[in-house]
Amino acid sequence: MPPVYRNPPTDPAKTALRRSSLRMAYDLVLAVALLAVATIPVVVLASWITWIASIFLSLLGIGMLVLAFQFPGVADCPGCRKKMYGLSLGGDNIGHQCEGCGLFVSSDQGQVMPMPEHWSAIIPAFGVVVDATPGDPPEICCVCTAPATRKLPVLKDKKPYLDMPHCADHHDGARVGKYGDQDVVRVRSLAFARAWAATRGHEIVGNNRNADKDRGIPPIPWLHGLVSFGILAFGVSVHALLGWAEASGSPIVGNALMVLLYAIFGKKVLAGIFVCIGTFALHGFVMRFGAVMRVRLGIG
Ligand SMILES: [Zn+2]
Ligand SMILES: [Zn+2]
Incomplete structure (x- = not known):
C-alpha cells in the first residue's frame, strides 16, 4: 500500500x-x-x-x-x-x-476564511463610522437582524448617545468607540452594520483598524521624543538646583506653585513630578515609534 x-x-x-x-x-x-x-x-x-x-x-x-x-x-x-x-x-x-x-x-x-455575513460576534466587533449626525439605524436587531421590537440606549461617556434597535431576545448589542477623531458604533451583527452603512454611506471598520494608519504611514513624532527628554532633563536639573540651594542656604524663590509643592513635598517629589511627566511622554513616543516602524517594515 x-x-x-x-x-x-x-x-x-x-x-x-x-x-x-x-x-x-x-x-x-x-x-x-x-x-x-x-x-x-x-x-x-x-x-x-x-x-x-x-x-x-x-x-x-x-x-x-x-x-x-x-x-x-x-x-x-x-x-x-x-x-x-x-x-x-x-x-x-x-x-x-x-x-x-x-x-x-x-x-x-x-x-482564515471570509466571515459569513449572517453571523453575530460575541462582542460588538463591526464598526460603523458615524459623523455628528448618525441618522436612524435600520429597524432590525443589531445582534440577530430579526425585526426590532424595542430600542435600547447606547452610552458614550456615561450619557445616552443613540437608541439602537434590538429584538426581545437580545440586549447590549452595540458600543460606541473612536476611529481617529470620529465616533464609531460597533455592533455584533455584520449584516446590520452593512445595512446601516449602506443607507448612510458610512464606512465599516473592523476592531483592528486604526484611522491614523488607514490615512497612510504616519510620520515619526521626533519633536515629541525631544520634548520628552527636555522635560526629563528639567526634572533632573530642578533636583540638582534645589539640592545646591539647600546646601548653600540660599532662599528658594520662583513660581508660587512650585515653591508651595517644594515646601509640602520636598525636592525629590517636586523634581520627580517632572521626571514622571517626561517618562510618560517618552513612553508615548516609543509606542508611536514602534507602531510606525512596524508599518514601515511591512509587518503591521
Ligand atoms: Zn483583502
Ligand atoms: Zn436579536
Whole structure:
C-alpha cells in the first residue's frame, strides 16, 4: 500500500494562519524597550512618586509583552491576498478586517476564511463610522437582524448617545468607540452594520483598524521624543538646583506653585513630578515609534 498523502486544502476562500516569527520578535523587542523606559523614573530619582510611575509603566510594558504572545499570527487575505498581521493563532479572529480590501474574516483550526455575513460576534466587533449626525439605524436587531421590537440606549461617556434597535431576545448589542477623531458604533451583527452603512454611506471598520494608519504611514513624532527628554532633563536639573540651594542656604524663590509643592513635598517629589511627566511622554513616543516602524517594515 503506498502511503496516503493528503494535500493541503485548496479552497480558494481559505488561507493558512501561521506564526510570524518576525512580528513576534519585533513586538517582544518593543515590549522590552517599554520596560526599560519604565525603569527611568526610579533609576533617575527614587521617591514614592517615581515608584508609582515606574510600576504603572511596567504594567503597560507587560501588557505589550502579553500582546506579542497573543497576536503573532499572519495570513494572506482570502479576498485580495494582502498579508494580515496581528491575528490570534488560537482565537476566532472575528471582527478582524483586511486593510487592503475591507473583507471581514474569521478563523478556525489554522485557517482564515471570509466571515459569513449572517453571523453575530460575541462582542460588538463591526464598526460603523458615524459623523455628528448618525441618522436612524435600520429597524432590525443589531445582534440577530430579526425585526426590532424595542430600542435600547447606547452610552458614550456615561450619557445616552443613540437608541439602537434590538429584538426581545437580545440586549447590549452595540458600543460606541473612536476611529481617529470620529465616533464609531460597533455592533455584533455584520449584516446590520452593512445595512446601516449602506443607507448612510458610512464606512465599516473592523476592531483592528486604526484611522491614523488607514490615512497612510504616519510620520515619526521626533519633536515629541525631544520634548520628552527636555522635560526629563528639567526634572533632573530642578533636583540638582534645589539640592545646591539647600546646601548653600540660599532662599528658594520662583513660581508660587512650585515653591508651595517644594515646601509640602520636598525636592525629590517636586523634581520627580517632572521626571514622571517626561517618562510618560517618552513612553508615548516609543509606542508611536514602534507602531510606525512596524508599518514601515511591512509587518503591521
Ligand atoms: Zn483583502
Ligand atoms: Zn436579536
